[in-house]
Structures are given as structure tokens and as C-alpha cells.
Amino acid sequence: MAAAAGAFSLREVLGAFQAAVTERREVLLGPYLRGWRGLVRFLNSLGAIFSFISKDAVAKIQIMESYCGGERQEEYRTLQSMVAYELASGLVDLQRRSEHPDSGCRTVLRLHRALRWLQLFLEGLRTAQEDSKTSTICTDSYNASLATYHPWVVRKAATVAFCALPSRNAFLEIMNVGTPEEAVVMLGDALPHISSVYGITEELYAQHKLLNLP
Numbered sequence: 107m108a109a110a111a112g113a114f115s116l117r118e119v120l121g122a123f124q125a126a127v128t129e130r131r132e133v134l135l136g137p138y139l140r141g142w143r144g145l146v147r148f149l150n151s152l153g154a155i156f157s158f159i160s161k162d163a164v165a166k167i168q169i170m171e172s173y174c175g176g177e178r179q180e181e182y183r184t185l186q187s188m189v190a191y192e193l194a195s196g197l198v199d200l201q202r203r204s205e206h207p208d209s210g211c212r213t214v215l216r217l218h219r220a221l222r223w224l225q226l227f228l229e230g231l232r233t234a235q236e237d238s239k240t241s242t243i244c245t246d247s248y249n250a251s252l253a254t255y256h257p258w259v260v261r262k263a264a265t266v267a268f269c270a271l272p273s274r275n276a277f278l279e280i281m282n283v284g285t286p287e288e289a290v291v292m293l294g295d296a297l298p299h300i301s302s303v304y305g306i307t308e309e310l311y312a313q314h315k316l317l318n319l320p
């Protein structure tokens with residue numbers, strides 16, 4: 107069953123990450139941010155309990171959109187050009203946040219870490235038993251990724267919010283991709299593209315020693 111015309115489907119959202127990778131293995135920031143915007147829209151549809159998460163994600167997306175639509179937009183076309191430009195121009199705080207608290211490099215790093223959570227979560231959702239709890243899959247993915255970077259209070263709030271997630275089958279249905287079985291197939295198609303964006307970013311950031319930006 108295809109999603110109703112005009113309805114919000116996670117298929118297109120995840121497809122944005124496919125469109126983000128060029129043949130030369132560059133990551134285009136336009137589609138990358140569109141993917142994040144769509145994910146936030148989906149997150150908002152899950153209820154107000156997640157709004158503290160979506161607010162932070164939106165703030166970071168907005169920072170990046172203002173660079174991408176700003177005076178130096180050419181430099182912010184790809185992740186690679188952004189890193190080269192910001193590093194060459196001394197626009198990245200490397201030791202502690204001071205003169206450039208919201209550099210593109212540190213902002214994308216936060217989204218990049220969250221993308222690892224998404225990768226683990228979607229893989230968990232795809233491969234779990236039908237009667238699995240989404241909250242457990244989400245908590246396990248979070249603990250194995252993003253939680254490392256969050257203080258106790260954020261970890262606690264996130265774990266409480268995860269309890270409000272619907273069952274696995276209900277979750278697959280609200281993705282609006284069709285039946286749960288069709289959603290599982292879609293996830294199988296989409297995940298390699300998310301992994302590819304994640305892998306390219308991780309490699310680029312490791313190469314420039316940017317993985318621990320304050």
C-alpha cells in the first residue's frame with residue numbers, strides 16, 4: 107500500500123540521505139538538512155514529550171541553514187567544502203567554545219552523533235521480533251551511541267520520553283510507508299544510504315581530528 111497522496115511518509119525523508127551523497131562521495135548539506143527537517147517533523151508527530159529533543163535538533167538545523175543560505179553559501183555546499191573553509195579561516199573552536207561557539211563543524215558533529223543513533227535504532231526496528239518494544243530498541247540504540255555525550259539529566263529525560271513510544275508494529279505503521287512488512291523492506295533499502303552518510307562524515311572528521319569538538 108502506497109502512502110496517501112500528500113501524506114507525510116518516512117520513505118521520502120530517508121531518501122534525502124540517499125540524495126545527499128554524490129558520486130565523488132561528497133555529502134551535500136542541502137539534502138542532509140532536508141532529511142533532518144523531515145525527521146524532526148516525524149518526531150513532533152509523536153507527541154509533546156519529545157519537544158525538548160526536537161527543539162535542540164531544530165536549533166542546530168537552523169544554524170546550518172543560515173550558513174547554507176548566507177553570504178558564504180558556496181563554502182557550505184558540501185560537508186567537505188565546509189570543513190576545508192572553516193578550518194582554513196580559523197572559524198572552529200578546537201579546545202573550548204569561545205569565539206566560534208556555533209561553527210558548522212561542531213554543529214554538524216552533534217547531528218552526526220545523532221545519525222549514529224538513528225542508524226542503530228532503524229536497524230533495531232527492522233530486525234526485531236514483531237512483539238518487541240520500541241522503547242527498548244530506542245533505549246539500547248541511545249545507550250550505545252548518543253548517551254555517551256549527554257549529561258545525566260539529559261539521559262534521564264530521554265529515557266523517560268522513550269517510554270511513550272508506541273509498539274513496534276504501530277510505530278512501523280505511523281511511518282506511513284504501508285504495512286509493517288513494507289516498512290521493514292523500506293528500512294532495508296534506506297539504511298545503507300544512512301550508513302554511507304555516517305561513514306563518510308566519520309572519516310572526514312577523523313582525518314581532520316574533529317571528532318571531539320567542544
Ligand code: 1PX
Binds near residue numbers: 163
Ligand atoms: C523512523 C524513526 C525516525 C525517528 C525520528 C527521530 C528524529 C530524532 C532526532 C533527534 C535529534 C537529536 C539531536 C541531538 C543533538 C544533541 O546531542 N544535542 C545535545 C548536545 O548539544 P550541545 O549544543 O549542548 O553540545 C543537547 O544537549 C541535547 C539536548 C536534547 C536531548 C537529546 C536527546 C536525544 C535523543 C535522541 C533520540 C530521539 C528519540 C526519538 C524517538 C523516535
